[in-house]
Amino acid sequence: MSDQKNKVLSPIPGVFYRKPAPDKEVFIHEGAAVKAGDVIGLVEVMKNFYEIKAESDGVLESFLVNEEDILDAGQEIAVISAR
Amino acid sequence: MSYFNKVLIANRGEIARRIIRTCRRLGIETVAVYSEADAQAPFVSEASEAVCVGPAQAKKSYLDIEKVIQAAKQTKADAIHPGYGFLSENPQFAERCEAENIVFIGPSADVMKIMGSKLEARDHMQRAGVPVVPGSDGQIHSVEEAAAIANQLGYPLMLKASAGGGGIGMQLVQNQEELEKAFHSTIQKAESFFNDGAVFLEKWISDPRHIEVQVAADDFGNVVHLYERECSVQRRNQKVVEESPSPFLDESLREQLLETAIQGAKEIGYTNVGTMEFIFDNNKNFYFLEMNTRLQVEHPVTEEITGIDLVEWQLRIAAGQQLPLGQEQISRTGHAIECRLYAEDPKTFFPSPGTIEQLKLPEEGVRLDFSVTEGSVVSPFYDPMIGKVIVHGASRAQAIEKMKQALAGMEVHGLQTNLALLASIMENRQFEEGDYTTQFLEKAKILS
Numbered sequence: 001m002s003d004q005k006n007k008v009l010s011p012i013p014g015v016f017y018r019k020p021a022p023d024k025e026v027f028i029h030e031g032a033a034v035k036a037g038d039v040i041g042l043v044e045v046m047k048n049f050y051e052i053k054a055e056s057d058g059v060l061e062s063f064l065v066n067e068e069d070i071l072d073a074g075q076e077i078a079v080i081s082a083r
Numbered sequence: 084m085s086y087f088n089k090v091l092i093a094n095r096g097e098i099a100r101r102i103i104r105t106c107r108r109l110g111i112e113t114v115a116v117y118s119e120a121d122a123q124a125p126f127v128s129e130a131s132e133a134v135c136v137g138p139a140q141a142k143k144s145y146l147d148i149e150k151v152i153q154a155a156k157q158t159k160a161d162a163i164h165p166g167y168g169f170l171s172e173n174p175q176f177a178e179r180c181e182a183e184n185i186v187f188i189g190p191s192a193d194v195m196k197i198m199g200s201k202l203e204a205r206d207h208m209q210r211a212g213v214p215v216v217p218g219s220d221g222q223i224h225s226v227e228e229a230a231a232i233a234n235q236l237g238y239p240l241m242l243k244a245s246a247g248g249g250g251i252g253m254q255l256v257q258n259q260e261e262l263e264k265a266f267h268s269t270i271q272k273a274e275s276f277f278n279d280g281a282v283f284l285e286k287w288i289s290d291p292r293h294i295e296v297q298v299a300a301d302d303f304g305n306v307v308h309l310y311e312r313e314c315s316v317q318r319r320n321q322k323v324v325e326e327s328p329s330p331f332l333d334e335s336l337r338e339q340l341l342e343t344a345i346q347g348a349k350e351i352g353y354t355n356v357g358t359m360e361f362i363f364d365n366n367k368n369f370y371f372l373e374m375n376t377r378l379q380v381e382h383p384v385t386e387e388i389t390g391i392d393l394v395e396w397q398l399r400i401a402a403g404q405q406l407p408l409g410q411e412q413i414s415r416t417g418h419a420i421e422c423r424l425y426a427e428d429p430k431t432f433f434p435s436p437g438t439i440e441q442l443k444l445p446e447e448g449v450r451l452d453f454s455v456t457e458g459s460v461v462s463p464f465y466d467p468m469i470g471k472v473i474v475h476g477a478s479r480a481q482a483i484e485k486m487k488q489a490l491a492g493m494e495v496h497g498l499q500t501n502l503a504l505l506a507s508i509m510e511n512r513q514f515e516e517g518d519y520t521t522q523f524l525e526k527a528k529i530l531s
Binding site: 012013014015021022023024044045046047048068070 | 275
């Protein structure tokens, strides 16, 4: 059976962060289990922070963007594979 | 005679354009610094020269002290105007300017340091006889100490980080349990964001008004006020509409407030233009909140009622000259209102970056301080404010009427703005009666 893969998209343009604050740990490591609704990153848009949440349960397979990358609206952020 | 030969503007958007206008009128050359995201912005082409200082993210461009200093040296600017936000209240930046023999257009680094610390600012203001919000005398070191002080003051209270700002490092606590829960996390947050874990307690003032006083001071000990600005129409602690005079103050309360602001500015040896912010409780008691050691977004309201160009005063004071007018020579006429146009959803206030595909602006009887023109891209990297609409009328009613007409004559297409919200505020009965507090936008549910 092949794993179903879901991509997490950014609904807004902005700057991507994997950590809640510069000196904090990342929200989630690659390869870790994730539940729908878990925060996996932040996008900063016009001095506001928008939480990026997983939309499905599974394993966060990989991030497709790096810390502080500039995102376009609709850009793919991460891949979650269902278990 | 000119104050400077060439001024570098360490800012962007409408305030950069605003500063360029005055410099141009005075025959002073200007240097714009800009990020890659702002290469096509109007302020870049309007300056005499422009230097790109880095990528879009502010901390790699507008907030990078060394890059800005480098740009000033390279263009041989003899002064730097920091505008508001970004590096404008950063004492290290002011010190770097001084070390490079470049005039920083603002107060001294020492004064900025005092006002950057809420505890130090409280201390100085108390010494000057300026009322501060009842609270703990100085830093609180333990939960036990906090609980004891809280019991004396009475709940609800605000637990505040001394170095906090922009709503970060502030926690409302209703009882001892909440205080105990918030104590260590607030210290931690303050340490991680501001590198300073000092916290203190203040009484929570419910449903306050926010009224501020514009002051100006030169190097010769002259300090004047330029009246107040009423700034209580806010969303998420950000101002939306400002006006002067405040409809809340009678003449004697106004006199008292203005005099108090001057006392505070004198006590700390303030120079250049600055703003003393106060909150008023329901019983018309007022308390010092903080001092903004820079030009304010809403400074045009003051310019409209006094006829004074505040940027020119800043340049003049920074050049070591005396204030051009004494207090008795400063007067105000009529009433001014400013509306801030934000690129955001008018109901949720969520930012809405995009391209201004069409921009229709009123043609006369109104001052427009805008960062954008038709075709401008509003990028996601900076503040959502894209412009300010300012009117002046003989009376408050006339000013509101002018603002209604100005807003009705505006159209912005291509992204969402709060234009409809602004128009609704002007039509709102409570606003019309001048009967509003900082809770106004939340309580009035104007657009829902």
